[in-house]
Amino acid sequence: MTSRAIVVLLGKQGAGKGTQCDRLSEHLGIPHVSTGDILRAAVRERSPLGQEVESVLAAGNLVSDDLVNRLVEARFAQPDAAPGALLDGFPRTPGQAEALDDLLGEDGIKVVIDLEVPSELVIERLSSRRVCQECAAIYKDSDVAAISGTCERCGGDVIQRPDDFPDAIARRLETYERDTAPLKEFYERRGLVVTVDGSRSPDEVTSDLIAVLRERGLA
Numbered sequence: 718m719t720s721r722a723i724v725v726l727l728g729k730q731g732a733g734k735g736t737q738c739d740r741l742s743e744h745l746g747i748p749h750v751s752t753g754d755i756l757r758a759a760v761r762e763r764s765p766l767g768q769e770v771e772s773v774l775a776a777g778n779l780v781s782d783d784l785v786n787r788l789v790e791a792r793f794a795q796p797d798a799a800p801g802a803l804l805d806g807f808p809r810t811p812g813q814a815e816a817l818d819d820l821l822g823e824d825g826i827k828v829v830i831d832l833e834v835p836s837e838l839v840i841e842r843l844s845s846r847r848v849c850q851e852c853a854a855i856y857k858d859s860d861v862a863a864i865s866g867t868c869e870r871c872g873g874d875v876i877q878r879p880d881d882f883p884d885a886i887a888r889r890l891e892t893y894e895r896d897t898a899p900l901k902e903f904y905e906r907r908g909l910v911v912t913v914d915g916s917r918s919p920d921e922v923t924s925d926l927i928a929v930l931r932e933r934g935l936a
C-alpha cells in the first residue's frame with residue numbers, strides 16, 4: 718500500500734511532458750522526475766554514469782532498464798518524493814513498468830496520462846526546441862534566450878540537444894512506437910489511462926491535466 722501520488726506521463730518525445738510536468742509540479746507540490754534530465758545532468762557533470770551513457774543519449778537510443786530502474790529507485794528514496802512524483806520518460810519499456818510496480822506496489826500509480834500529439838507536430842517541436850544545459854528550461858529557437866544562448870531562469874547555456882537533430886529524432890520516435898507505446902495498453906488493462914490532446918497550447922493542456930487530476934482527488 719502506498720499513499721503516494723504517483724502520476725505517470727506517457728507521450729512521444731516532444732509531446733510536452735517536460736513542460737507540463739514542470740507546471741504540475743508547482744501546482745501539486747510534488748517533484749517532476751525526468752529520467753532524461755537525470756541522465757543529462759550526469760553527462761554534463763562527466764560522472765562515471767554520465768560517461769557511460771553519453772553516446773547512447775546522443776544517438777537517441779535507450780539506456781538499460783537496470784540502470785534506469787536503479788536511478789528511479791534512488792530518486793524515490795529522496796525526501797521530496799515521499800508525497801509523490803510526476804514521472805516523465807519513465808517507465809519506457811515493459812521491464813521498467815514491472816520494476817515500477819515492484820517498487821510501489823500494484824496500487825502505487827494513481828493515473829497514467831497519455832499526452833497524444835501527431836508525429837508531424839512532435840518533429841516540428843523537437844527540431845525547434847532549445848534547452849538550458851543547467852536547469853533544463855525549455856525554449857523555442859525563436860525565443861530571445863535561444864537566440865542569445867543564455868537562460869532567462871538561471872543564466873546557463875541554452876543549446877540544441879544532440880538528440881534533437883533529425884536522425885536522432887527519427888530513431889527516438891521509432892523506439893517510442895516499439896518499446897513505449899505498448900505500455901498504454903498495459904496500463905489501460907488496469908483502468909489507469911486518461912488520454913489528453915497535447916497538440917493544443919500549453920495553457921489549454923495544463924487546464925485539462927489539472928481537471929483530470931482533480932477528478933482523482935490529486936489536485
Ligand code: AMP
Nearest residue numbers: 752753774777778779780785806807809
Ligand atoms: P528524454 O528527455 O525523456 O527524451 O530522454 C532522453 C534520453 O535519455 C533518451 O533518448 C534515452 O537515451 C535516455 N532515457 C531517458 N529515460 C529513459 C528510460 N526510462 N529508459 C531508457 N533510456 C532513457
